[in-house]
Amino acid sequence: MKKLLYTLLLLPAALSAREFSPREALTLDLGTPVKQCRLTPLNLGSGERGFVTVFSAEKSIDPYEGNFTFPKDTPKIAVFDAAGRELWRRELPHTIPGVWFMPLLPMDMDGDGCDEIYYVANTCERPFDYDGYRLERADARTGRVTGSWQWPAPAHNQANSYKWRFLLIGGHADDGSPVLVTVQGTYKEIQMQGWNGDMSRRWKVKIPDDGRGARGSHSTPIFDLRRDGCEQFMYGERCFSFDTGEQLFILDGDAWNEHSDLVQPWWDAESGRWCFFTTREKGDDGKQPRAVMFDQTGRRLWEIAERKGHYHHGWVGNFGPRGERIAMAGRYPFKGEAVPSKGCVGKTYDARTGEEVKIDFPIKGTVVDFNGDGIHELYTDGALYDRTGRVVLKTGKGLLVAAKKVLPLAGEQIVVARPDGRIVFWADRNARENPDRFDTEVYRDNVRLSSAGYGHRYPVLNF
Ligand SMILES: [Ca+2]
Numbered sequence: 001m002k003k004l005l006y007t008l009l010l011l012p013a014a015l016s017a018r019e020f021s022p023r024e025a026l027t028l029d030l031g032t033p034v035k036q037c038r039l040t041p042l043n044l045g046s047g048e049r050g051f052v053t054v055f056s057a058e059k060s061i062d063p064y065e066g067n068f069t070f071p072k073d074t075p076k077i078a079v080f081d082a083a084g085r086e087l088w089r090r091e092l093p094h095t096i097p098g099v100w101f102m103p104l105l106p107m108d109m110d111g112d113g114c115d116e117i118y119y120v121a122n123t124c125e126r127p128f129d130y131d132g133y134r135l136e137r138a139d140a141r142t143g144r145v146t147g148s149w150q151w152p153a154p155a156h157n158q159a160n161s162y163k164w165r166f167l168l169i170g171g172h173a174d175d176g177s178p179v180l181v182t183v184q185g186t187y188k189e190i191q192m193q194g195w196n197g198d199m200s201r202r203w204k205v206k207i208p209d210d211g212r213g214a215r216g217s218h219s220t221p222i223f224d225l226r227r228d229g230c231e232q233f234m235y236g237e238r239c240f241s242f243d244t245g246e247q248l249f250i251l252d253g254d255a256w257n258e259h260s261d262l263v264q265p266w267w268d269a270e271s272g273r274w275c276f277f278t279t280r281e282k283g284d285d286g287k288q289p290r291a292v293m294f295d296q297t298g299r300r301l302w303e304i305a306e307r308k309g310h311y312h313h314g315w316v317g318n319f320g321p322r323g324e325r326i327a328m329a330g331r332y333p334f335k336g337e338a339v340p341s342k343g344c345v346g347k348t349y350d351a352r353t354g355e356e357v358k359i360d361f362p363i364k365g366t367v368v369d370f371n372g373d374g375i376h377e378l379y380t381d382g383a384l385y386d387r388t389g390r391v392v393l394k395t396g397k398g399l400l401v402a403a404k405k406v407l408p409l410a411g412e413q414i415v416v417a418r419p420d421g422r423i424v425f426w427a428d429r430n431a432r433e434n435p436d437r438f439d440t441e442v443y444r445d446n447v448r449l450s451s452a453g454y455g456h457r458y459p460v461l462n463f
C-alpha cells in the first residue's frame with residue numbers, strides 16, 4: 001500500500017520529466033543537392049498519405065531588386081508516398097525558383113478524398129511576362145496537369161519586389177466546402193480571389209494602394225474566430241472570411257498602413273478570446289510601435305517601446321514553467337550596431353501582460369511541440385532546445401521545412417532538408433499528446449500552408 005501511494009505521488013513528476021527520445025522516423029531522398037525545399041503532407045486517396053515537395057539546387061529567389069539573381073536551376077515538384085517511395089517528379093522549366101513566385105498548396109477541392117496540387121507556374125520563356133503565368137492543378141498520384149487558369153495579373157506599375165509576391169491559402173466556407181484563395185501583392189496593392197471546388201469564382205477583394213490600413217504579411221494563419229467551426233484567415237492585420245471574402249476586422253484601424261512580418265493569432269483560454277501578436281517591418285517614420293499585442297476587438301493590450309527597425313522575427317509559444325504564453329519580438333541589427341549581420345536583436349515578454357521575461361535559449365527560431373506535452377520547444381541552427389535551454393536534438397546542417405505534425409505520430413515533427421537532398425523527419429519516441437490540439441480542421445489547414453509563403457514557420461495556437 002505504502003509503495004503504491006509512493007508511486008502515485010511520483011507519477012505527475014515522472015510524467016512531466018519524461019525524457020525526449022528523438023529518432024529519425026522517415027527519410028525521403030531527392031537524390032540531388034538542394035538549397036531550397038518546401039514540404040507539405042497530402043492525401044493520395046483511399047486513406048493513403050504522402051508528401052509533396054518543391055525543391056531546387058538554387059536558393060529561394062526573392063523578387064526584391066536588392067536580392068534578385070538569375071536562377072541557375074529550375075524548381076521541381078516531387079511526390080512521395082508515406083513509405084518514402086517517389087511517385088513522380090516534374091521540372092518547371094520557365095518558373096523562377098522562389099517561394100513568392102511559386103506558392104504551392106495541396107487541397108481536395110472536388111471532395112474525392114485525394115488532394116489536387118495547386119501551384120503558380122510560368123509557362124512562357126519570358127520570366128516577367130504575366131501572360132505566361134498560370135495557376136496549375138496537378139493530379140497528386142501522377143503529376144498530370146488537370147487544370148490551368150490564367151494567374152490574375154498584379155498591378156503593373158509597381159516595383160518588382162511588390163509585384164511578384166503570390167500566395168495560395170486553402171480553407172473552408174461556412175458550410176464546410178473547400179475554398180482556394182489566390183493572392184497577389186503584400187506591400188502595396190493587394191488582390192485576392194476565392195475559388196469554389198469547381199473553380200468558379202466565389203469572391204474577389206481588392207485593397208488599393210491608397211495608404212489606408214495594414215498591408216499583408218509573410219504568413220496567412222487560419223483560425224476559428226468564433227469557435228463555431230467556421231474558418232477565417234489573417235493577411236497582415238486584416239481578418240477575412242473564407243466564406244465571403246468579407247474583411248471582418250483590421251487590428252490597428254488606419255493607424256498602421258504598412259506591412260507586418262508576423263501576425264500570430266493565439267487563443268487566450270483564461271479570458272476566452274483570441275489575441276494577435278504582430279511584428280512589423282517598415283515605413284511610418286517611427287510613429288507606431290514595431291510589435292503590438294491586440295485582443296480580438298483590435299484593442300492594443302500592450303506594445304513594445306521601439307518605433308524603428310525591421311522586426312523580421314517574432315513568435316508566441318508556451319515557454320513559461322506551466323506552459324504560459326511568451327511572445328518574442330526581434331529586429332535586424334541597425335547599421336553599425338555591434339551585432340552579427342544576421343543576428344536578431346530582440347526581447348521576450350509575458351504574452352498576456354507585456355512584462356519582459358527572460359528565457360534560457362536563443363530567441364531566434366521556430367516554435368514546435370516535439371513531444372506533444374503542451375510546452376513548446378524552439379528549433380534554431382540545427383538544434384532543438386527545451387524551455388530550460390537544454391539541447392534535446394541536433395539535426396545537423398540543413399533547411400527547416402516543417403515543424404508540425406506531418407506524420408501520424410504523437411507530437412510535432414522536425415523535418416530538415418540536408419544539402420545532399422535527403423529530407424529527414426525527426427520524431428520523439430516518448431511523445432504523447434492531447435488530440436484536441438492537433439486533430440482539428442484548423443490545424444490541418446495551417447499545415448497545408450507549409451509550401452506557401454513562410455507558412456511553415458509559425459505554430460498553431462488554437463487551444
Ligand atoms: Ca480531389
Ligand SMILES: [Ca+2]
Nearest residue numbers: 369371373375
Ligand atoms: Ca513539448
